[in-house]
Amino acid sequence: MREITYAQAVKEAMSEEMRCDPDVFFMGEDIGVYGGAFGISNGMLAEFGPERVRDTPISENGFVGAAVGAAVTGSRPIVELMFSDFMTVCFDHILNQAPKMRYMFGGKAKVPMVLRTAAGGGTGAAAQHSQSLETIYAHIPGLKVVVPSTPYDAKGLLKTAIRDDNPVIFLEQKLLYRTKGDVPEEEYTIPFGIADIKRPGADCTIITYGRMVQLSLQAAELLAQEGIDAEVIDIRTLLPLDTATLIQSVKKTKHCVIVHEAVKFAGFGGELAATIHESEAFYYLDAPVKRLGAVSAPIPFNPVLEKNCFPTVEEIVQAVRETQS
């Protein structure tokens, strides 16, 4: 199978959907002539023209609002928010408009839009360009929240997002853009709400998503050398959440470690831990559920400090070890 980057996978998903559905269009800052701040949409302006690949001013509140209106009136917009940290300047549309309309209009309106945005740290982009804010979106009923970890998942999940009749927040972690992985030439989609067991194991379930999937897989290899067989589950979509796979896994392994790049305190790991505790898996736990996440601090610009904000492979190994002790 061919290998492509995560960035190419995102572009392929958008391009394929735009080719087969004329209602799909794309807008955002610098996505056209410049090809996107992360180079995702290179060549898309040439292929689809300025009507369907629209450069916007630096006006998130304006173009995200415009996307909500376009979606309600029959288009299927894809919006790129350059950094997910900027959601606050257009938050009324994300919180009060897009997710509410279908409900408030009794199903007579639908909002088929995708808000794609670059998330996460590790690039030296400092406190206002490095956050992982997925928990904030996941707290809003009416939104769907996707955080793919591989090129394969990014493509399959983005195609599903574009076809979905509801607003989808699609978070792409910046450090993943250059990672490569197998992606088939043939068309495929990945349904929402299906977690992916990235590595089966018997002794401890590591529940994770996004960039931390890679680190968890590395940790699992190190743990295997000490005879601890960790299972790594990538939830892929936070909302809807595949609780059944998580519960089944923890019932099998009796131990659970949750890892995400977002701040640990009040992070999505709390929701995942509660999912386990509220289920019958609770009665199978042979150690407290452990959570790993970023420290409660604005992400520093200093690269050494930044690196120490996020969970590391060693910390994941140690957390899993402690569940076994």
Next chain:
Amino acid sequence: MTELIMPKAGMAMEEGKIVRWLKDVGDRIEAGEAIMEIETDKITMETESPAAGILLVKYYEDGDVVPVTVTVGYIGERGETVPDAPMVPSASVGGGVPDAPLAHVPAQHTTCSTQNSIIPLATPYARTLAAQAGVDLGTLTGSGHGGVIKARDVQKVSADAGHADGDTTVPLAGMRAVIAERMTRAAEIPAVTQSMKVYMDDLLALRAEVNEGCAEKVTINDFIIKAAAHAVAESDLFRTEIDMANCRLITRAQTNIGVAVALDEGLMVPVIRDADKLTLTELSVRAKDLAARARGGQLLPDECRGSVFTVTNPGASGIFTFTPIINQPNAAILGVGSLHEELALVGGAFVTRKFVMICLTYDHRIIDGTAAAVFQRRIKGLLEEPAVMS
């Protein structure tokens, strides 16, 4: 403030049971004064207070089993604050905040005397397994971080038990665990048991004579202990231990005889020191005292050590012969069957005669068959002509 711990009263002691507290919270106590009565796998004993002051807190109640060296309470001055629970050593890595004391022990439950009022700290899965297997978590010692009972601790006691409804499982602990361990080790000894008939008519007659008008009666077993002590004192081999690790045989000078005492929960073997030097009456008094204190749980650890030979007598149980198991590190053990009667032809006339079978099990690494037979015949001779002993 001084901590009071469950003492480690013997090398093999891993946990002790608080039989009862002798002081209440708030009581003043002197250093060296008895503060609680504890039971080990071997004995019951009193624990002395390590300091003078007020007993500030008790973390465990009467009847609780506590691992050795674990803090059971604090002694200090009135008004001193005590932790809610004994501090448990932390093995956690990272995190600047020290682990809080485990919160499973209520600070004060002195007013509540319900037995085992402490909820054991156990993982949900350990609880699930324990409920399925009918295992009482209160009887387990946790192997997890901070003493938490984990699934493996429950599995250890319920494994292979093949549980069906109505079955019960209890952990192997205390005296039973010690016996199990010693019996398993005893199975490694190449031992031989040989039985010999001993006629008891003369001994019974002598005993009746000795006991005439005495309040404290001498028993048949006292005679047997006396005879055994006599024979053991004469025979170096029967005072010899084997030390395989260092390739040597050690012959003990003292004729210390162990006497098996059956208890409901197992068997204890208190030791009569220099038994060969005691008169029959002295020996009888000593044996009665040890047996009574064994049954009352008042023996000291040292009173159960140092035997060179053991006598075990199941009494009037109807046993004819049996194969006693050597009480290590002894070289041999003498078992005594019940008194039986037989018809015999003596001087052309039928007479009834009383006899017991004496069953000698010996370690064949130390003692050979001929020497064992000579020894056993010597005991037989002493018992059949008991006047020579007394």
